[in-house]
Amino acid sequence: MFNPPPFAETRPEILHGLIRAYPLGLISFMSQGRIDATPLPFHLDLTGRTPLLQAHLPRVNPLADAQSGAEVVVTFSGPQAYISPGWYAGKAASHRVVPTWNYALVQVRGVIRVIDDPAWVLEQLTSLTQAHEAKRPEPWRVSDAPQDYLDALIRTLVGVEIEAEDMTGKWKVSQNQPQSNRLGVIAGLKAEVNPQGLAMASLVAGERDI
DSSP: OOOGGGGEEOOOHHHHHHHHOOOOEEEEEEEEEEEEEEEEOOOOOOOOSSOEEEEEEEEEEEGOOOOOOEEEEEEEEEEEEEOOOGGOHHHHHHOOOOOOOEEEEEEEEEEEEOOHHHHHHHHOOOOOOOHHTTTTSSSOGGGGGGGHHHHHTTTTTTEEOOOOOOEEEEEEETTTSOOOHHHHHHHHHHHHHOHHHHHHHHHTTTSOOO
């Protein structure tokens, strides 16, 4: 990934935070001699020495045929927004400005392990569900589903685990602009009043990291 130094984010806690906040990753892999990609919701496991990305998928997905030990790349995308040159204070002075796109993302490179084990799949499904149900007033639990239904479902699934050998963050949030332009970007994004724009405005302002 092309990642100029001003945009590089290396703090592990920030990278992990984006993955947890935006867990739908696009995994790129080789399939029958061609590059393929599939989106999967991942659970980030930090209990070991190396971060692990864990997911499950249908057996009919081409990723299920991937060779364990093969290299894959997973991309997690956070807030993003179009940036209008009309928001820059510098536009009035020279008009030497163009549109751009701001975004925050994490790219994980690692080796994949395909796991054909119903017990592992059930544990992964449970971990993923608990992570997203925990804050709900009445959390749904995997055990709420009828056992025969759950058993039949799990037989159609396999697990994948990716050992994250490299984790790269890119936060392109107007760091290369003077403060006057950054203030214009923040005001412009807030005026559009949409969730992506408001989230990006907070990143540009430095009010939060993700």
